[in-house]
Amino acid sequence: MTDAATASARDRFDRMHAILRNRICLLDYAPGTRLSEEALAAEFGVSRTPLRRVLSRLEGEGLLQSVHGVGTFVTDVEVEELAQTYRLRLELAELTGRLDPVAPDAALWADLRALLDRARGFGADPDPRAYAELIMDVFLALLRLTANEPLREICERLYFRTTRIWLKSVFAGRLDLASEVDVFRREVEDIVMALQVGDLHSAALIQRAHISMSFERMRRGLSG
Amino acid sequence: MTDAATASARDRFDRMHAILRNRICLLDYAPGTRLSEEALAAEFGVSRTPLRRVLSRLEGEGLLQSVHGVGTFVTDVEVEELAQTYRLRLELAELTGRLDPVAPDAALWADLRALLDRARGFGADPDPRAYAELIMDVFLALLRLTANEPLREICERLYFRTTRIWLKSVFAGRLDLASEVDVFRREVEDIVMALQVGDLHSAALIQRAHISMSFERMRRGLSG
DNA sequence: CGCGATGTAGATGTGCACAACATGGAATCG
DNA sequence: CGATTCCATGTTGTGCACATCTACATCGCG
Numbered sequence: 402m403t404d405a406a407t408a409s410a411r412d413r414f415d416r417m418h419a420i421l422r423n424r425i426c427l428l429d430y431a432p433g434t435r436l437s438e439e440a441l442a443a444e445f446g447v448s449r450t451p452l453r454r455v456l457s458r459l460e461g462e463g464l465l466q467s468v469h470g471v472g473t474f475v476t477d478v479e480v481e482e483l484a485q486t487y488r489l490r491l492e493l494a495e496l497t498g499r500l501d502p503v504a505p506d507a508a509l510w511a512d513l514r515a516l517l518d519r520a521r522g523f524g525a526d527p528d529p530r531a532y533a534e535l536i537m538d539v540f541l542a543l544l545r546l547t548a549n550e551p552l553r554e555i556c557e558r559l560y561f562r563t564t565r566i567w568l569k570s571v572f573a574g575r576l577d578l579a580s581e582v583d584v585f586r587r588e589v590e591d592i593v594m595a596l597q598v599g600d601l602h603s604a605a606l607i608q609r610a611h612i613s614m615s616f617e618r619m620r621r622g623l624s625g
Numbered sequence: 626m627t628d629a630a631t632a633s634a635r636d637r638f639d640r641m642h643a644i645l646r647n648r649i650c651l652l653d654y655a656p657g658t659r660l661s662e663e664a665l666a667a668e669f670g671v672s673r674t675p676l677r678r679v680l681s682r683l684e685g686e687g688l689l690q691s692v693h694g695v696g697t698f699v700t701d702v703e704v705e706e707l708a709q710t711y712r713l714r715l716e717l718a719e720l721t722g723r724l725d726p727v728a729p730d731a732a733l734w735a736d737l738r739a740l741l742d743r744a745r746g747f748g749a750d751p752d753p754r755a756y757a758e759l760i761m762d763v764f765l766a767l768l769r770l771t772a773n774e775p776l777r778e779i780c781e782r783l784y785f786r787t788t789r790i791w792l793k794s795v796f797a798g799r800l801d802l803a804s805e806v807d808v809f810r811r812e813v814e815d816i817v818m819a820l821q822v823g824d825l826h827s828a829a830l831i832q833r834a835h836i837s838m839s840f841e842r843m844r845r846g847l848s849g
Numbered sequence: 850c851g852c853g854a855t856g857t858a859g860a861t862g863t864g865c866a867c868a869a870c871a872t873g874g875a876a877t878c879g
Numbered sequence: 880c881g882a883t884t885c886c887a888t889g890t891t892g893t894g895c896a897c898a899t900c901t902a903c904a905t906c907g908c909g
Contacts, residue, residue: 409900410863411693437890438890438891447864448864448865449864449891451862451863451864453678453891454681454862457681457682458681461685462685467892468870468890468891469635469869469870469891470869470872470889470890470891470892471872471889471891472889472891473890473891482775485724485725485773485774485776486775488724488725489724489773489776489779492720492724496713500709500716501709548709549709549712549713550706551706551713551783551786552709552713555713555779555782555783558779559775633870634869634891634892634893659860662860662861663860672893672894672895673861673894673895674892674894675892675893675894677862691861691862692860692900692901693860693901694859694861694862694899694902695859695860695861695900695901695902696859696860697860
């Protein structure tokens with residue numbers, strides 16, 4: 402039995418964790434939203450106890466905050482901390498190309514081609530949710546270019562912590578979604594081209610540049 | 626009421642978390658040790674439920690691992706992951722001097738002077754546990770030299786995750802404790818000197834160099 | 850004697866009832 | 880009328896009993 406019917410405690414935990422993390426990072430639950438332990442436990446078909454363990458983990462990852470007698474809320478991110486995080490992510494992005502880089506294997510090449518197709522499949526009026534998912538999938542795929550496990554874990558952590566704030570700006574219309582999709586498509590194309598030449602460091606630098614530019618666009622969008 | 630009598634749920638959690646983390650990182654619980662939920666709950670005067678929340682958090686930080694029906698164990702770190710972590714910590718150490726550096730304030734100066742005294746107070750046969758505590762306190766103090774909160778959080782995380790492995794080598798006698806203390810005293814002196822000149826970046830580079838060298842000494846100690 | 854099935858002890862995981870706490874509104878007193 | 884107190888309500892936190900699972904010893908069979 403390798404199908405979904407085998408539901409060990411660990412599997413259930415991972416499943417609920419991944420689902421809730423995605424909902425938070427893809428803005429199904431906007432920052433500030435209150436999550437009902439009772440409702441979520443009922444949805445997943447478990448009692449509050451195991452669900453609370455998942456919420457506690459998400460709190461440790463900085464995505465939730467529980468307050469006794471009040472509720473469990475999706476966290477927001479202060480602008481100053483957001484800026485600090487992006488400055489850090491710039492450096493870490495470059496590190497992924499410098500620390501234990503690994504050339505893409507066949508599986509990663511296949512995934513990258515599929516992601517490229519998805520990026521090119523968006524029309525004039527892109528679906529925000531699908532765009533958000535694509536960005537996340539691309540990010541996670543590019544993370545496989547480094548074999549440095551701690552570095553990957555940290556990049557993931559920072560990404561999950563802050564991407565939704567950037568997404569919020571896009572979805573709020575302060576950034577033009579169609580042009581954002583276009584810029585992102587070019588980014589993926591550039592990175593894939595660098596990878597085809599075998600230049601992992603350049604691929605990382607391109608990603609770094611795009612992180613920097615997208616943050617800059619958001620900053621201008623917020624102030625404007 | 627600001628004294629210890631005010632024991633809110635959050636305070637109890639933080640207290641238990643800090644105590645257990647220190648015990649793990651200072652090798653009171655060696656890697657591989659099984660922790661008894663029942664015994665710890667009794668020690669802290671709570672039931673298993675809130676204690677399990679603490680253990681779950683420590684598991685998320687990579688310090689523990691719970692296995693259903695078997696037990697909760699202090700994690701060990703594979704040599705390869707340890708090497709990756711140290712390579713990453715080198716880069717992050719330099720980043721602390723480059724990203725949002727802040728000059729020491731009066732409180733930090735006072736702490737540094739006290740730490741310097743503690744480093745100079747060790748004799749020919751240093752107490753391992755006191756040395757371990759000093760190293761941790763110095764590390765946490767130097768972290769206050771950057772205002773970049775995410776960077777500090779990440780450095781802390783990696784430090785707590787791996788220091789005990791290095792400590793284990795020292796305590797196992799593969800490294801000469803007295804000479805390690807001497808090297809560490811010099812490191813603190815060098816860093817404080819750089820800080821007195823106001824050169825934060827150099828201070829970070831010194832720290833980086835010492836991390837590199839101490840890891841190299843451990844590598845040679847393990848293979849020899 | 851070898852070896853597999855089985856039972857048992859002890860661990861973590863789960864469900865549920867209740868305690869502790871914060872919030873908001875109604876009742877009450879000045 | 881306003882401020883204050885009190886309480887009703889809903890939430891997270893805790894304690895406890897039980898379910899589930901694993902490792903190990905023990906028994907029984909070939």
